[in-house]
Amino acid sequence: MFWIIFACSVFAVLVLWALRDISQPRHAIIRNFPIIGHMRYWLEAIGPELRQYIVTNNNEERPFSRDQRSWIYASSKKANNYFGFGTDMDLEQSPNHLIIKHSAFPINDLSPDDPNYDPLFTLPSARLIGKTRCRQKPHRPSSVINISAMSFGSLSAPAVEAINRGSKLAGCLQNTGEGGVSPHHQHGGDLVLQLGTGYFGCRNDDGTFNLEKLKQVVAANPIKMIEIKLSQGAKPGRGGALLASKITPEIARSRGIPMGKDCISPGRHSAFSDVDSMLDFVELLADETGLPVGIKSAVGQIEFWHELAVQMRETQRGVDFVAIDGGEGGTGAAPLVFADRVSLPFKIGFNRVHHVFKEYGIRDEVTFIGSGKLGFPDAALLGFALGCDMINVAREAMMSIGCIQAQKCQTGHCPTGIATQNKWLMRGLDPTYKAARLANYVVTLRKEIIQLCNAIGVDHPSKVLPEHFEIIHPDFCSSQLSSHFGLAPRLESNGAANRLYELQV
Secondary structure (H helix, E strand, C coil): CHHHHHHHHHHHHHHHHHHHHHHCCCCHHHHHCCCCCHHHHHHHHCHHHHHHHCCCCCCCCCCCCHHHHHHHHHHHCCCCCCCCCCCCCCCCCCCCEEEECCCCCCCCCCCCCCCCCCCCCCECCCCCECCCCCCCCCECCCECEEECCCCECCECHHHHHHHHHHHHHHCCCEECCCCCCCHHHCCCCCEEEEECCCCCCCECCCCCECHHHHHHHHHHCCEEEEEEECCCCCCCCCCCEECHHHCCHHHHHHHCCCCCCCEECCCCCCCCCCHHHHHHHHHHHHHHHCCCEEEEEECCCCHHHHHHHHHHHHCCCCCCEEEEECCCCCCCCCCHHHHHHCCCCHHHHHHHHHHHHHHCCCHHHCEEEEECCCCCHHHHHHHHHHCCCEEEECHHHHHHCCCCCCCCHHHCCCCCCCCCCCHHHHCCCCHHHHHHHHHHHHHHHHHHHHHHHHHHCCCCHHHCCHHHEEEEECCCEEEEHHHHCCCCCCCCCCCHHHHHHHHHC
C-alpha cells in the first residue's frame, strides 16, 4: 500500500510540475518540454566545469561562442553580464586579436541620477537617409542598431511579433525580410520593407513585380525605407526555398503565393537585369513611394560595385543606402558549400565596397549598413571604424528571444519555437515577454557601444577611427588596423564631419 501511495504522490507532483511548466511564459524550452526541459538549465549551470574538463572552452564553439551567447542571454534578461577573474583569452597567442585603444582622458559615463541620463541609451544615426537625393520622406533612424532581415515563414508568428514589439520598445527598425509584411509585423515597430527576387506581398500571379501592390503595402504600414535584396551572406547567388509542408494559409496570404507548392525565390531579379536598369527601378520606387531606397548584397565580384559607383557619379540616379552582408552571416538553411565558401567575410567585403565609393568621390552620398556577426560591442565598433553608419543584427536578436543555437533551423523543429511553424513548439514562445528581452539586448548593446566610445574619447560611433584599433599577432607583434585594410591614417572618420553636422541639425 505504501508504494502505491508513494507512486501516486510522485505522479501527482510530476503532473502539477508539468502543468506549471506548460503555463509559464518565461522559458520556451520548459514550456515546450515540461520537466525534462529543466535539464538544459541544470547542465548550463555546470557548463563551465564540463567544458573545462571534458569538452571545449568558452571561446571555441561556433558560430557563436559560449561567452558571446552568455553575454546576449544576460543582457536580454537585464542580469549581470560581467565576467569575473579576468579574460580567458590568450591575448598574446590568439591570431588577429583585436585591441581597442583607450584614451588617457576618456569621457565620463553618465550616472542614473544625472538629469541627462537616458535609460534607453538612445543612439541615433548621424545620417538622414534620402536627404542627398531629395527623397520626399527622408528618414533618420533613431538607433544605429537595428534588426536585420528575417522573414515570416522562416521565423514563426510569435517570433516575428516579439521582434516587432521589442523593436518598438527599443526604438529601432525591423527589416521584414523578403517574405514581406505580415500581421505579426503590425504591433507598433517601424519597418524596412525588403524586396527579394520573389517580390512577396507585391507580386503578380506569375511572380513578377506589381508596383500598385507595393504602394498599398507602404500606405498601410509604418515602412520607413525599402531595401532591394540582391543577395545575402549565407547563400549569395541562390534564391530561398520555403517547402510546401511549411506553408500555412497565413503565410500564403502574406506572401501572395498558392498553398500546396514549394515557394521558390529565383536567384536574380526579373524587374531589372543590370546596373543601369536597377538604378531605374530604384528611382521608380523612390518616386512612387517617396521613401529612401537601398540595396543589400554580399560581396563577390567587385566589378558590379565599380559600375554602380560610376553610374551614380555620372547620372542623377542612385541608391540611398547600401547594406553589406558578410559571408559569415546566417540563414535558416543553406547548402554547406555556399555557407562556407561563397562571398567574402564582412570585414574584407565591406572594406572593398567602401573603398570603391570613396575612390569615386560619392561615399557621403550613401548610408552604409553592416551585417554579419556584428551584434556585439567590439564587433559593432569595428564596423563603425571601417565606415559603417549603422549595424544590423539577426541571429543575435534571435538569441535574445530564446534561440539556443540548436542549429535545427532547416528542420522545422526549432525547440524554442523561433524558426518553426510547428504549433506546439510556437506556443512556447510568449511574444510579450520575449519582446522585452529583445529590447533589453538592443539597449544594452547601445549602452556598451557608448561606453566604448567614451573610453576612446569620442561621443558618437561615427567618430571612431581605424587608428583606435590594433591587431595582436602570435609572434608578440602588433599592427595598426589601418595597415590591414589599406586605410591611410586620417584625422577624422569617413564622412564624420558631415554626418555629425547632420545629426546636430
